[in-house]
Amino acid sequence: MLEQNEILQLNKKGWNRVAEQFFEGSFDVLKYGSYAPSEEQLNLLGEVQNRVILEIGCGSGHTLEYLANRGARELWGVDLSGKQIETARDVVSKLNAAVNLIESPMEEIAGLPMNYFDIALSVYALGWTVNLPKTLHNIYGSLKPGGIFVFSWEHPIHSVVEYHDEQLRFRRSYVTEGAEQHDSWRGTPIVMHNRKMSTFINTLIAAGFRIDQVIEDSNVADDDSVSPAKWYSGTKARMIPSTLIIQCHKPC
Numbered sequence: 001m002l003e004q005n006e007i008l009q010l011n012k013k014g015w016n017r018v019a020e021q022f023f024e025g026s027f028d029v030l031k032y033g034s035y036a037p038s039e040e041q042l043n044l045l046g047e048v049q050n051r052v053i054l055e056i057g058c059g060s061g062h063t064l065e066y067l068a069n070r071g072a073r074e075l076w077g078v079d080l081s082g083k084q085i086e087t088a089r090d091v092v093s094k095l096n097a098a099v100n101l102i103e104s105p106m107e108e109i110a111g112l113p114m115n116y117f118d119i120a121l122s123v124y125a126l127g128w129t130v131n132l133p134k135t136l137h138n139i140y141g142s143l144k145p146g147g148i149f150v151f152s153w154e155h156p157i158h159s160v161v162e163y164h165d166e167q168l169r170f171r172r173s174y175v176t177e178g179a180e181q182h183d184s185w186r187g188t189p190i191v192m193h194n195r196k197m198s199t200f201i202n203t204l205i206a207a208g209f210r211i212d213q214v215i216e217d218s219n220v221a222d223d224d225s226v227s228p229a230k231w232y233s234g235t236k237a238r239m240i241p242s243t244l245i246i247q248c249h250k251p252c
């Protein structure tokens, strides 16, 4: 298996290739993931007005735009992919807000201020880390005492189950963790990490966070227009959560 630095190099290349497939448009409702409840439903970030906010894995910058439009005072976005940061730079240049963008792996963020942020947020990016303890240590250190961290990621059960012959079945073990190499994820080689739900929770605790809420709910309308064979579908979401969302904080 590749070393962590080699995985980051491979994933950076991969993300630069697929970035365009993930470019968001502007939005008014912050979605935490497919079939997941939105920030408008959950209110996990609390008051955004005048807050200093860090986004880990900011992608095309549209979540930063959403936060700026809600009056955030200062925004920082970190992403591994130069292509994503380039797009985010264009998106935030149209905003009336102070935004710092850093092209960096979340595992090692040069220049990230300590004890600085009111809120840290990560939407479907944290699970890409090759080193979860180090990444959570960085986020914890960057928050002010009392600061909030909210992240969403594909639910670890959702990742192991696929729809086949009108049934959900396990495609791999839930309990076996570690790096998994994909030769052609969206057409490019990439390495993902398989982690259990308890690993996310216990690593947050080990980093010093206090957990406030763990959310596994799905919004599933009676809409079966999406084929159950798709990776995200209403059929699947009615049986297992699509997204894991955790809200926690750095104690005062």
Ligand SMILES: C[S@@+](CC[C@H](N)C(=O)[O-])C[C@H]1O[C@@H](n2cnc3c(N)ncnc32)[C@H](O)[C@@H]1O
Binding pocket: 008, 011, 015, 022, 024, 056, 057, 058, 059, 060, 063, 078, 079, 080, 081, 084, 104, 105, 106, 107, 122, 123, 124, 125, 128, 129, 130
């Ligand atoms: C699924 S996208 C989510 C982007 C954005 N948060 C959104 O909701 O549209 C995941 C992002 O994580 C970034 N990423 C992957 N591995 C990373 C790492 N080790 N450090 C920082 N960013 C990473 C990718 O470049 C990509 O922009």
